[in-house]
Amino acid sequence: MRVDGSVLLVSIDQAHSLADILAVDAGTGVTSVADGLDVLEIDSLGLLEQRYATLHRLATVTGGHEHAGQFDLPAPEELIGLPAVQELLALTEVARLADEGRWRMVIVDAPASADAFRMIASPRTFSDYMDRIWPQHSRIAAATGTDPRLMLVVALYDRILGGLGAVRDLLDDRTRTSVTLVTTPDRAGFAELRRLRSWTAMATLRLDAVIVNGILPDLGEDGPAAEWIASARAAQCAVVDEIREQVTETPVAVCERRSSEPIGLRSLGEMTSFGEMTQHHRGDRDPSQQGSDVEPVRISHDTGTGVDAVYTMRMHLPLADPSSLTLGRVDDDLVVGADGIRRRLRLASGLRRCIVSEAEFDGTDLLLRFAPDPAVWPQ
Secondary structure, eight states: OOEEEEEEEEEOOSSOOHHHHHTSOOOSSOEEEETTEEEEEOOHHHHHHHHHHHHHHHHHHGGGSTTGGGOOOOOGGGOOOOTTHHHHHHHHHHHHHHHHOOEEEEEEEOOSHHHHHHHHHHHHHHHHHHHHHSOHHHHHHHHTSSOHHHHHHHHHHHHHHHHHHHHHHHHHOTTTOEEEEEEOSSHHHHHHHHHHHHHHHHTTOEEEEEEEEEEOOOOOOOSHHHHHHHHHHHHHHHHHHHHHHHOOSSOEEEEEOOSSOOOSHHHHHHSOOHHHHHHHTOTTSOGGGTTOOOOSEEEEEEEOSGGGOEEEEEEEOTTOOGGGOEEEEETTEEEEEETTEEEEEEOOTTGGGEEEEEEEEOSSEEEEEEEEOTTTSOO
16 A cells, blocks of 8 residues: 655664664564654564575475585574675565555665665675576576476575565666765765765766755854854865865755754754755756756767777766776676776677777766677678
């Protein structure tokens, strides 16, 4: 059942803080904390125990196999954690909840930046490697064999790949999934924001907005303390101005520090709404361009025909550090790296028969020029 206007707020951080910030009892499942607002703190260890129980039962079923005695799997209740797998299960649960259609919007409270982006990249990474380790044609051959136990293994393997694919499709759908980045008004926060913006582009995620959190208020008073605060605020405002100069494709909102920490629904409700903050800082921009979505990868035909043709692929990488860019190719895939992470991109069918003839970075886009390979190009 779809409830118009309802929102689900989900925490996938193992160190949950939603219940503390909202000052509510989040319980063990989806909990309604206000009209139109539900909260869920996902227990990734509990999900791991549930999923592992299936594997444990499968191992029990195959116990008669001649090699089964070589394996001694722990009982599900003995598990104390499995890094990376728990994060994958949490994302799978988010995708399942989003597909239910019960909520107009699902907001995900992610862990710290580096952990969050490792988590976001994991479904694609795991599914790619799993499919390469045991390709689909090999699984089909195994599933159509005479060993029922191997059929069960294939079914489980395909079920895992199906779950990863659902998460991958949700993250890749820029009409359904977007990111809001939160930073602080200082040099360290700005440096991290640049990396985060580069990573969101590398992951082809749509950036909705940037929030600069914790800027000091303008007290407008005299005295040493007020002068110190004014000086610190001026330094923060200078950072905010630089952020606005470099993050031009999306609104930048500012949230001022309050004298008391906002805890609880009422206190949070008293804060200036995000819409008002962004509107306040959009005045010098064309409204038609607010939050404009740039296609992450664009391909065009430049010149020539046949083996003399030149094709260009543009990958949008705003704020990427040019010195960190790397480029490689593995079969039909392009491997692009920037700011410490890599992304594997499947080339369009026409470009798979080409070689990279030139590469450059224009400050916002990585430009790759392709020339047909005469050895494989259709004559």
